[in-house]
Amino acid sequence: MDMPFYLENVSHRYSDGTLALEDVTMSMKRGERIALLGPNGSGKTTLLLHLNGILKPTSGKVHFDGKPVEYSSKALLELRRRVGFVFQDPNDQLFAPTVRQDVAFGPLNLGQSAQEVRRVVEEALDTVGMAEYAEKPPHFLSFGQKKRVALAGVLAMQPEVIIMDEPTSNLDPRGTSEILHLLLRLSRERRISLILATHDVDMVPLFADRLYILNKGRVVSEGTPRELFSDTQLIRSVNLRSPRITHLFEVLRKEDGVPVDERLPLTIGEARREVLRLLGILQDDLTGGSEVVSPWRHHPPIKNKRG
Amino acid sequence: MDMPFYLENVSHRYSDGTLALEDVTMSMKRGERIALLGPNGSGKTTLLLHLNGILKPTSGKVHFDGKPVEYSSKALLELRRRVGFVFQDPNDQLFAPTVRQDVAFGPLNLGQSAQEVRRVVEEALDTVGMAEYAEKPPHFLSFGQKKRVALAGVLAMQPEVIIMDEPTSNLDPRGTSEILHLLLRLSRERRISLILATHDVDMVPLFADRLYILNKGRVVSEGTPRELFSDTQLIRSVNLRSPRITHLFEVLRKEDGVPVDERLPLTIGEARREVLRLLGILQDDLTGGSEVVSPWRHHPPIKNKRG
């Protein structure tokens, strides 16, 4: 099957009576990068917790890999091996005395051989560029480094899908850029499917193929970042905002009557092309538009022995 | 005196030997809005903790209101009344069982009468729009609400200077906009001086009159946002980035040879004028450029009974 996740009219009511999710239908193709965008309290985390069986829908069904998710402990074990989850605060996830032991926690519990564990741990730490910190206690790392170790702990279980809750929150620009590049590389090189929950609207266009906008536990819209961010009315109605770049062009079009393209630019690359088009000097040989334009693109931030 | 803070060659070494601040010299005029910008671990928080005497410089001097800061408990109480500190994580700050009790903590420590305390608490909660939550325990609140209560706890002491560590971290776009507007209002209406530590480069131009860039415990540069963000070399060397808007125009100038003004635009307002100038249709009657352009500017988010 080519659809790791399919959620069918999933609702979730907490025992205090709050309806945290209401009739959510959502699907994901293999290798896709999906962002759940919504303000605080919109149900993003609750939705994510359904994807690996931590929460069970009050009504509706979660399907994984073509089959409805079962909640027997054996079935959950298998699901959770294949679907990795990275928490918002890495401090909640890192508990072993050293980085290496922490990354090894999952594989060891899966009963892999010591040799095999050593290999996957090495590889995971390499991937996130934290190999040299293997013997350090997580306690002594910076927030950004902790976040990468948390990701390594999930990578070491070799999942097909990785779920991340607010991957960029609390990170400084460099940390944000590093984690984003890392995720994009995992997606491109290993075809890992990614689902992020976030409220970082400026980051979403750089990352997501497709977007679900959540508000008060409901999916209010679904589509490509392009489609959704063009509907500024909608974006604001759910207490979000457009990416700053998009907002600039929206103002230019609405307030100043500048003939900006209907489909507002979302990224610096797109904005650049739009300005050049407006200035009438668009060159055909301009390089790729929707690529991530990073201040560090000439200094790859992620160490990788193999590459 | 018109200079609440003057730091003179302040260094701080922690007991574990780390030199967290090195030879920092910094000043602030009354009513100014200053941002300390720097990546994680650059010493921002350590610097802030010197401003209300929580930390004592290992060498150098902190002056407040023209006099060197004294560290007797009486002098510190007075300093802390006049200089309020809002911590990054509101959970560190909210310790009392209800919102009202928490906000009352500071004023009660100042020995004010119960009646007076009740009045300032009411007013502070009103200002931040949290009056209706007065009897709730902090664990009933959302992160953004907690942040506003933490600010109220400081406002209730009627300080002249407010220090905030990462005021926008972890907040969604609406929460960010609300806290930013609140701070700007405090600055304009009450002439409260503000010092923020942040790594949110997109927010800084909307807020700060002046900027100190910190890296590895040293002040690497000082100036208006305009001056500093024009030096993209510098910004990148300390692992920060330009605001996205600025970056767009930098790319247009450098890569595409578009004749963008030397002083790159930082905000949407400035960018808008620049595009119009480039398009040759700048209208003279265009309204104010450096104002905060917020998606919610027509829906003031902060409740305030007094109008």
Added chain:
Amino acid sequence: MHIMEGFLPHPWWELWFAVSIPVVLYGIYRLNRMSKTTPEAKPLLALMGAFIFVLSALKLPSVTGSCSHPTGAGLSAVVIGPAITSVLSLIVLIFQALLLAHGGLTTLGANVFSMGIAGPVVAYAIWAVAKRARIPSSIGIFLAASLGDLFTYVTTSAQLALFLPNPTFFEALIKFGTIFAVTQIPLAIGEGILAVILFDFLAKYKMELLSTLKVIRVPVTVPAKEGGK
């Protein structure tokens, strides 16, 4: 496994209040003095109390299938002394009654005595002897915490046996003791191991705290001002 609200009738519930109150009062006196000399002690002690509460909410899987929980009181006795531990236990037990409906108000006296006084005093005594005998600190901590835990349950058994001395106090004690032993012996061992891990953490990261609280007699210079990063 606290004694439930209402389980102990007159005169037993009053008796245990009478026994516990003086100790708790002495603890409050000590706490008061400590918070005067070192104002930073109060938040730290409070947070330790919150830790004990949360620890006791962690369900340890027991071999027999039933769940029980560590008390943390043994470690606390070693770190901050049995007197203040009795005060923290009192508060934690009140919160357990009010937030979890676990234990009770009329049985507070009995529960404070078993969990907050008897167990901790034994733990503290074992730790003191072990320190004098130069037994390695990890073994000392293990013995203190696990035997302290065990003694708490011996005390509870005795309290129940006093209330139901049928046919004799001693026979009743054996009966209750046997019922509890099945779950308590493995649990006491778990508690001991946990205390060793925690003490290790504490010694590694919070040396100054331990020396402030006079557990380890190493002079560590505490920075004049409370630090932060």
Added chain:
Amino acid sequence: MTEGHLHEEIDRHAHTNPLSKSSPFTKLFFVLSALVICVSLPSPIVPLAVLSVSAVLILFMARIPISFFVKMLSYPTAMLGLSCIIIALFFGDGEALAEVPLPWFTWTIFKNGVTTGIATFIRVEGALSCLFFLVLTTPMTNIFVALRRIRIPAVLVEVSLLIYRYIFVFIEITEKMTTAQELRFGNSSWLTKIRSIGLISGNLFIRTMEQGERTLTAMNARGYDGTIRMLEDLPKPSKAALVATVLFDSILLLVSIYSKDLLVV
């Protein structure tokens, strides 16, 4: 991790029920006096009366959903039932109720063992429901203020209110860590689970201590001098409720005099 927990639900009811704003003194007076009478007098009627009055107050005055009240009672009742059966079957002396010949000895069930079991069961049910009334209707803050008013040592109240606040912070952290471990198979076997709990406790401990330091810093920044002062506004005790309580207590005393021999212990 985000499923409802007993402490959260109790706390939520305590803050939102219709009686949450009434005087904690009235409620404390009713509950403590009823509890003392309940455990001090031998009559089985007294606990039953306390149980019914508390249930009525909880369900109709405080409007607590009956399902939640039953859920709260059910766990301790199960434990209690087991204990009381053990008491009834294995304790007692004097007059035998039944004798079961077993191959190696004769198992005697005594009459006073059975009566003690039954009396204990009834007494605990009465006391528990009375405690639940306090727990479900009184926000913790009001209890703190009330305690301070009746001259409980300040240091005790201060430490308590800090503990109350951080219990919620730490339980949330603990739940997240538990979930994180579960997702990486931290409870796949008994031994792994013990180790996982050890790791959580260790981390939690460090985080508690660090939280303590940061909170202290934040308190210092607002002028903490070793004393936590509180605004002490409380609703006035209702005279009617106090009178009703005294009346109820007197009736209980009377009833107990006439019914003390119903179940002889």
